[in-house]
Amino acid sequence: MSIIRRLIPWVVFVSAAALTASPPPRFDGQAQQPIPVTGLTTGINNRTGEWPARWEINALEHEGGPRWDLYIQGLAALQNKTEADELSHFSLAGIHGMPYAPYNGVGPVPGGSGRGFCPHGEGQFVAWHRAYLALYEQILGSEIRRIAAQYNTSYRNFTYREAARTFRLPYWDWASNAQLPPACATLNVTVTGPFGPLTMRNPLYSYKWPTYPLNETQFPGSAGFPDETTRASDGKSDFSLDVVNANLAAVAGQLRDQVYRTFAFAETYDQMSSTADPAGLSLEAAHNIVHDAVGGTFAFIAVTAFDSLFMLHHANVDRLAALWQAAHPDNTYQSQTYITGGLYGIARGDNVTAKSPVKPFYRADGKSFHTGISTSSIDAFGYTYPELKGWGLSQYQGSGVISRINSLYGSNGDNNNTLAGDEWFVEIAVNRSELELPCNINVRVGEVFAGRMALLGMPTHGLAHSKISLRRALGLNRIGRDAMQRTLLEQLRVEITKGNGAMIDAKDVAGLIVNLASIDIMSRGNDSEFTKYGNKRVVPLGRVG
Numbered sequence: 381m382s383i384i385r386r387l388i389p390w391v392v393f394v395s396a397a398a399l400t401a402s403p404p405p406r407f408d409g410q411a412q413q414p415i416p417v418t419g420l421t422t423g424i425n426n427r428t429g430e431w432p433a434r435w436e437i438n439a440l441e442h443e444g445g446p447r448w449d450l451y452i453q454g455l456a457a458l459q460n461k462t463e464a465d466e467l468s469h470f471s472l473a474g475i476h477g478m479p480y481a482p483y484n485g486v487g488p489v490p491g492g493s494g495r496g497f498c499p500h501g502e503g504q505f506v507a508w509h510r511a512y513l514a515l516y517e518q519i520l521g522s523e524i525r526r527i528a529a530q531y532n533t534s535y536r537n538f539t540y541r542e543a544a545r546t547f548r549l550p551y552w553d554w555a556s557n558a559q560l561p562p563a564c565a566t567l568n569v570t571v572t573g574p575f576g577p578l579t580m581r582n583p584l585y586s587y588k589w590p591t592y593p594l595n596e597t598q599f600p601g602s603a604g605f606p607d608e609t610t611r612a613s614d615g616k617s618d619f620s621l622d623v624v625n626a627n628l629a630a631v632a633g634q635l636r637d638q639v640y641r642t643f644a645f646a647e648t649y650d651q652m653s654s655t656a657d658p659a660g661l662s663l664e665a666a667h668n669i670v671h672d673a674v675g676g677t678f679a680f681i682a683v684t685a686f687d688s689l690f691m692l693h694h695a696n697v698d699r700l701a702a703l704w705q706a707a708h709p710d711n712t713y714q715s716q717t718y719i720t721g722g723l724y725g726i727a728r729g730d731n732v733t734a735k736s737p738v739k740p741f742y743r744a745d746g747k748s749f750h751t752g753i754s755t756s757s758i759d760a761f762g763y764t765y766p767e768l769k770g771w772g773l774s775q776y777q778g779s780g781v782i783s784r785i786n787s788l789y790g791s792n793g794d795n796n797n798t799l800a801g802d803e804w805f806v807e808i809a810v811n812r813s814e815l816e817l818p819c820n821i822n823v824r825v826g827e828v829f830a831g832r833m834a835l836l837g838m839p840t841h842g843l844a845h846s847k848i849s850l851r852r853a854l855g856l857n858r859i860g861r862d863a864m865q866r867t868l869l870e871q872l873r874v875e876i877t878k879g880n881g882a883m884i885d886a887k888d889v890a891g892l893i894v895n896l897a898s899i900d901i902m903s904r905g906n907d908s909e910f911t912k913y914g915n916k917r918v919v920p921l922g923r924v925g
Contacts, residue, residue, distance in 0.1 A: 414484050415466070417741040417750060419514040419761030420521045423546035432546040433764045434699070437692050440550045441563040446528075446536075446543035449571040451550070454524040455583035455688055463590045467519050469686070470590060475512065475740065476685035477838065479598030480724065486740035491727030493839075497739055499723055500681065501812070501839045503714050504738060505664050506653040506701045507755040509694050511741040514761040516691060517549045530574035548763045551695035554670050555639040556788055558632035560611075564689050565621045586610070586619070587686045599683075609687045612675030619676070627673040633852045634831040638666045640789040641849065643704055643782075644910035650716045652704050660807055660847035663704075665833065667697050672820060672834035679818060679879075681836040699765045702758050706768060706781040707910075713756040721842045779908035786907050802861055802898050804850040804868060807918070808833050811891030813841040816878055821846075821892075824873040825853040847897075861898060865919060868896055872921070894921045 423432040440448055461468030466483070475483050477496035488494055499508050521544070528544035531537050552561055561584075563569075569582040592607040599605065612627055614620035642661050646652040651659040655668070670693055671679050678687050685691075705712045714734040722728030725739035734756075737749035758764060767784045806823045810833075817840060821833040830853035833846040850868070857864070874894055876884040886892055900914030 414742040414746045415515070416744045416746045417511050417515045417761075418518060418744050419763060420518050420548065421762050422521070422525075422544075423548075424762075430769065431759065431762050431764050432548050433766050433769050434548040434695055435550045436766070437550040437552050437561045437563055438557070441561070446540045446572075447547060449573070450524045450528055450540060450544055450547060452569055452571050452580075452583060453527050453573065453578070454520050454547075456580055457523050457527065458520060459583050459587055459688075467522075469587065469688075472516050472519060473587075473685040473690075475515075476690075477682035478600075478602075479595070480600075481598065482740075484740040484742065486725050488724050489727050491722065491729065492724055493722040493728065494724060495838060496682065497724045498681075498838075499720070499726075500664070500836065501654065501656055501842050501844060502720060502723075502732070503650055503654050503656060503716065503718050504732060504736070504752060505662075506649075506697070507713070507750075507752040508738050508741075510698050510701070510755045510758070510761070511738050511750045513549060513691065513694055513698055515741060517761075517763070520549070521547055527574065532574065549691055549695050551699050551765075552689070552692035553696055553699075554628070554693070555635050555666070555696070555700065558628040558635055558673075560621060560624050560628065560674070560689075561692070564692070565619075584688050584692075587688065589686075605683075606677075609678070609683070610676030611678050611687075611689075612673075624674055627675060628670075630829065631669050631673055631832065634848070635666050635669060636789055637849050637851070638669075638831075639663070639700060640785075640911075641847070642666070642700070643707065643785050643789070645913055646704070647711075648715055649705075649708075649711050649713055652701065652708075653714070655844040655846065656718065656842065658809065658843075658845050660809075660845035662845075663697055663700050665846045667693070668834040668836055669832060671836060672818070672832075679836070681818075681838045698758075699767075702765060703767060703781060703785055705756070707785065714752045721839050782910055783907045786904075786910070790911065801901055802864070803901050804854065804864065805897045805899065806830070806848045806850065806872070806874070807895040807897050808846050808848065808874075809843055809893040810835070810889065811841070811843055812839060814889050814891040815876070816884070818879045819884070820877045821886075822875045822877060823848050823850075824875065825850060825868065826871045826873075828853045865896070865898070869919070869921075872896065895919065896921055 440451065458469040463470035465471060471483065474481060476498045480495060499505055524547050525544045528540040531540040564584040566582055567585055568579055570577055570579045572578070586609045588608045594602040594605055596602060611619050612623040614623045642652055642663055646659065646661040651657045651661050653662055653664065655662050655664045671681070671684060674689065677683050678689060717731050717733045720726050720728065720730050720732050734752035736751060738751055738755060739749055741750045742748065743750050743754060754760065808821055810821065812835060815835060817835055818837045819835050823830045823832065830850050831848035833848065835844060874886045876886050876889065878884060896919040898917045902912040902914055904911050
């Protein structure tokens with residue numbers, strides 16, 4: 381199904397006086413004192429020493445109560461702050477891409493891209509977003525504690541203060557449930573506020589720009605932007621939940637399989653993290669597909685972070701990375717040096733290692749920047765995930781984590797990760813500069829959709845890699861390897877679709893390399909092992925269409 385990216389306005393506001401904060405400080409991008417990124421430091425279990433866990437968003441909404449009430453009110457309060465406040469949702473979201481402005485006293489560097497701090501398509505992808513989420517979590521947590529202090533009955537005062545103390549960002553596990561969380565799909569939401577029931581526009585539904593039209597200097601090319609964030613449209617409604625969920629359903633199997641193969645197949649942190657790695661096994665590749673499927677401004681990487689769904693999405697990417705790190709305890713940060721294509725705070729051509737700065741995020745001393753090494757542990761930022769609860773970072777045991785991963789992503793009814801035999805993949809490498817971005821590279825076997833490589837609007841140059849399994853498209857077809865290869869060479873189709881739905885002939889993209897690969901799969905001995913992959917045979921396909 382083609383994905384419609386219509387930029388159609390939504391509305392979000394909070395009318396509750398109880399959420400009004402004190403007047404914010406003026407912010408011009410140059411912080412007087414750098415904000416250290418420590419994550420939240422409250423809520424530690426005094427008996428076990430364990431940090432509070434981030435909850436899955438559907439579980440958090442289902443539980444309701446103080447934790448949910450405070451989360452919604454906290455988000456609304458951040459969104460209500462003026463864009464001049466560096467602790468506002470506007471300022472925090474703007475770190476990622478537009479408005480391409482300094483933050484935390486960190487400005488552009490000569491030779492940089494001038495297009496946001498975020499290193500998409502680079503090895504720092506996981507590390508950078510971990511620090512970014514930690515900053516947002518600590519600012520939101522502070523706002524939540526302020527709101528919790530307003531509950532004035534003794535019982536509510538205690539329960540809401542305790543909920544605030546242990547609050548951590550929720551995540552959306554799209555790899556096991558590829559449907560938009562219902563909490564993000566309703567225009568209004570009712571919670572229990574400090575003074576009783578409170579109905580407000582849902583801050584998880586959309587974000588309304590505080591100043592509109594947008595400033596063309598801050599948001600270049602924004603003349604046609606709507607006044608609010610959007611998701612996929614059916615051409616009639618502002619936000620079509622049916623279209624979003626249909627888009628997600630179309631890639632649900634690929635997302636689950638791709639995530640599992642990252643766990644089972646990626647041997648290094650670099651392979652796990654970024655589409656820049658030639659192995660084509662990254663979590664970033666699955667992450668791109670989700671952005672694309674949700675559509676609207678969520679698929680527009682320069683402004684995607686303004687949608688609160690972004691934090692849920694990236695908290696899940698962080699969770700998956702933390703699980704991978706727990707299963708690979710000797711490989712928890714970047715091991716290869718790469719040359720950056722340039723970011724807002726890093727010059728093009730600079731060498732980037734695990735010790736390079738992750739800008740604009742300062743460490744606790746407020747003087748030095750976080751690095752890939754300092755962000756390698758979730759313990760450093762004061763949180764854990766449900767699958768890791770009960771273990772300190774130094775106590776993680778690979779086999780126990782692997783068993784949990786297998787139960788989540790490796791053993792659904794139509795997933796044959798435990799079966800032996802051949803598995804066929806399409807391996808894709810492409811130079812972004814030869815494509816009109818954003819776009820999708822779709823793979824089909826005959827008329828059957830097998831999967832896609834989603835390329836977002838940034839970065840605009842550099843090689844990207846992905847590996848797409850053909851297993852679901854082929855079903856349980858067990859013909860011999862040679863016969864299967866002949867069949868695939870006859871039926872395999874690669875299509876490139878631009879963001880507006882127009883087609884690009886794959887044969888016209890000189891920098892597109894497509895290979896057909898067959899890999900031996902060996903049954904795992906038990907649930908404490910990943911599926912094992914053996915010999916690989918590659919058939920170069922050259923220019924395909």
